[in-house]
Amino acid sequence: MFTKRFWIISCEIILLLLVFLIIVGPMISIFIWSVAIRWYWPNTLPQEIGLDYWLQALGLQKSLAIGAVSIVPAFVLSITIAVIVVAICMVLAIPAGYALAKYKIPFGPAILFLFLMPNAFPQQPIFINLLGLFTKIGLAGTVQGVILVHILVGLVFGVWITSATFKSIPVYLEEAARSVGAGRIKAFFRITLPLAAPGLLASAVFVFITSLDEFTGTFFIGLPFINTLPMALYSSSGYNMQFASVIAIILLIPSLGFMILIQKVLKAEYVGGMG
Amino acid sequence: MPDLRLRSIVKKYGKLKAVDNLSLDVREGELLTLLGPSGCGKTTTLRSVSGFVTLTSGDIYIGERKITDIAPEKRGIGLVFQNYALWPHMTVFQNLAFGLQIKKLPSDQIKKKVEQGLALVKLEGLESRYPRQLSGGQQQRVALVRALVLEPDILLLDEPLSNLDAILREQMRFEIAQIHKESKVTTIYVTHDQTEAMVISDRIAVLESGRIVQLGKPAEVYSRPANRFVAGFMGTTSFIHGRVKEIRGKLAVVAVNKGIMITGRNNSLETGQEVDVAVRPENIRFLWEGGQSNDSKKNTYEVRVTRAAYVGELIDYQLDLAGSLIRGKGEVQKKLAPGDKITITLDPEQISILKG
Numbered sequence: 001m002f003t004k005r006f007w008i009i010s011c012e013i014i015l016l017l018l019v020f021l022i023i024v025g026p027m028i029s030i031f032i033w034s035v036a037i038r039w040y041w042p043n044t045l046p047q048e049i050g051l052d053y054w055l056q057a058l059g060l061q062k063s064l065a066i067g068a069v070s071i072v073p074a075f076v077l078s079i080t081i082a083v084i085v086v087a088i089c090m091v092l093a094i095p096a097g098y099a100l101a102k103y104k105i106p107f108g109p110a111i112l113f114l115f116l117m118p119n120a121f122p123q124q125p126i127f128i129n130l131l132g133l134f135t136k137i138g139l140a141g142t143v144q145g146v147i148l149v150h151i152l153v154g155l156v157f158g159v160w161i162t163s164a165t166f167k168s169i170p171v172y173l174e175e176a177a178r179s180v181g182a183g184r185i186k187a188f189f190r191i192t193l194p195l196a197a198p199g200l201l202a203s204a205v206f207v208f209i210t211s212l213d214e215f216t217g218t219f220f221i222g223l224p225f226i227n228t229l230p231m232a233l234y235s236s237s238g239y240n241m242q243f244a245s246v247i248a249i250i251l252l253i254p255s256l257g258f259m260i261l262i263q264k265v266l267k268a269e270y271v272g273g274m275g
Numbered sequence: 276m277p278d279l280r281l282r283s284i285v286k287k288y289g290k291l292k293a294v295d296n297l298s299l300d301v302r303e304g305e306l307l308t309l310l311g312p313s314g315c316g317k318t319t320t321l322r323s324v325s326g327f328v329t330l331t332s333g334d335i336y337i338g339e340r341k342i343t344d345i346a347p348e349k350r351g352i353g354l355v356f357q358n359y360a361l362w363p364h365m366t367v368f369q370n371l372a373f374g375l376q377i378k379k380l381p382s383d384q385i386k387k388k389v390e391q392g393l394a395l396v397k398l399e400g401l402e403s404r405y406p407r408q409l410s411g412g413q414q415q416r417v418a419l420v421r422a423l424v425l426e427p428d429i430l431l432l433d434e435p436l437s438n439l440d441a442i443l444r445e446q447m448r449f450e451i452a453q454i455h456k457e458s459k460v461t462t463i464y465v466t467h468d469q470t471e472a473m474v475i476s477d478r479i480a481v482l483e484s485g486r487i488v489q490l491g492k493p494a495e496v497y498s499r500p501a502n503r504f505v506a507g508f509m510g511t512t513s514f515i516h517g518r519v520k521e522i523r524g525k526l527a528v529v530a531v532n533k534g535i536m537i538t539g540r541n542n543s544l545e546t547g548q549e550v551d552v553a554v555r556p557e558n559i560r561f562l563w564e565g566g567q568s569n570d571s572k573k574n575t576y577e578v579r580v581t582r583a584a585y586v587g588e589l590i591d592y593q594l595d596l597a598g599s600l601i602r603g604k605g606e607v608q609k610k611l612a613p614g615d616k617i618t619i620t621l622d623p624e625q626i627s628i629l630k631g
Contacts, residue, residue: 175325181349182374
């Protein structure tokens with residue numbers, strides 16, 4: 001009666017549902033929280049729902065609740081920092097990634113590994129030390145200081161992904177360009193760069209999202225003066241679950257958008273060239 | 276069309292000499308093949324001409340122009356790669372037009388040249404395709420045209436057919452030979468396939484360990500190999516070891532095992548020298564009538580068949596000639612089985628005797 005095929009399909013459906021639950025479950029929870037005005041035990045769903053907290057968070061409605069601040073400035077600050085971090089990271093990562101991929105650089109793998117370091121150790125000790133240094137040179141509590149920290153954390157994605165991307169582009173394509181009369185620079189901009197574009201975009205997106213979500217470094221270097229979205233989330237989460245949920249959803253939006261973009265543009269071959 | 280001259284070029288990678296003091300003149304309008312197994316230095320030689328390998332020493336000239344230290348893009352050399360190297364993000368038209376645009380040709384002229392180029396390889400109408408939409412053979416034709424539309428002084432082809440399947444490869448050999456005849460561009464062709472080299476070349480340079488061991492017309496290199504390496508690389512060659520017994524003018528008699536003598540061409544040999552007698556299947560004539568026995572004076576020997584394989588147009592034999600195994604080819608109509616005995620004769624004029 002029940003064939004092997006039936007069992008396989010059943011297992012697949014159960015597995016899919018589980019995955020769906022794990023990924024989407026928390027999102028549903030924060031979405032409900034963000035519109036819950038009154039939600040007390042033992043009720044399964046909120047007793048009263050509305051957009052009050054959304055309006056307060058977006059600064060459209062005054063609020064006296066603890067932990068409730070307009071998150072618009074924090075949002076603008078976060079995006080601004082992320083854009084600057086991406087720009088600087090890519091300016092550094094494209095030449096560095098290209099050089100590491102195409103030339104025999106002494107200690108090349110070691111250099112690549114070095115970029116991984118800030119993410120390979122527990123971050124707190126690194127940033128506490130960095131705070132001492134930044135305080136001395138006047139970078140603590142400044143936007144510049146926070147940008148530097150984000151670059152430190154984000155550069156690993158920048159350099160690793162760009163170098164993997166450039167490595168996946170065969171050298172003979174550039175040689176072919178030179179054989180028809182293109183100089184090094186023209187060959188790079190007309191052949192290698194367009195072919196690398198999806199990978200470079202992916203790397204920029206990773207850096208952007210890393211910066212947008214960066215917490216530890218911003219916490220040590222930036223607070224209390226630099227209030228990015230994750231900082232706002234942190235400050236409100238202890239007091240006001242609804243506010244925290246609104247911020248969490250807002251933080252999710254760019255990430256989701258970029259993920260869709262990457263999936264559309266990024267080809268498997270670029271990922272295949274990594275490592 | 277200018278000629279191309281390589282003057283004592285050397286390329287060392289650490290201690291390894293990839294190209295070892297190699298000199299070569301490629302004549303105007305000639306198609307010269309660098310032939311050799313992988314690692315013989317043929318690709319390094321080609322890449323030093325194209326400018327992607329910096330020489331350790333030596334010089335390269337196109338006509339009177341010394342190009343040793345000139346950047347690849349300024350050498351005026353067309354390149355065809357083994358992997359076609361078409362730019363995947365560009366259409367066929369864009370691939371072909373790229374070099375012409377760099378030359379700053381007016382767009383109507385570019386269009387005309389691209390059309391002519393595609394007509395040359397019978398790919399008209401494919402301008403707007405992307406490389407991935409073309410077959411391997413079509414891609415290689417486009418790659419060839421990409422190099423030719425720029426009317427280069429020198430054309431370099433690096434194993435251009437080795438990624439194609441056997442049937443297409445044979446067809447493309449003739450096409451490339453034909454296109455070369457029409458364009459008359461001085462060409463270096465790199466391959467490890469001796470049949471390809473024979474079909475396509477005006478002259479062949481056989482390379483071994485970074486040196487040219489023989490340079491000559493295909494028939495010359497094939498029928499008069501300079502040494503055992505060349506003989507072994509060209510065609511199916513069996514070697515019988517022996518010692519020169521006697522020199523008779525243009526011929527030499529070699530004593531091989533069991534008192535057998537084989538007469539072959541004298542290749543500036545001396546009596547007593549240790550040599551290898553090179554026997555190719557086409558040098559062996561089967562004496563089906565029988566009645567002739569072992570007679571070293573007539574180069575006639577009784578051999579035993581040790582293996583027979585039917586390969587369609589002929590039968591591939593392994594024959595035991597006084598303890599040495601040689602390969603032979605026989606007609607399909609007269610089949611011999613392993614264990615059969617047959618008398619064969621070797622034409623002394625065709626037998627090469629090579630110094631060890």
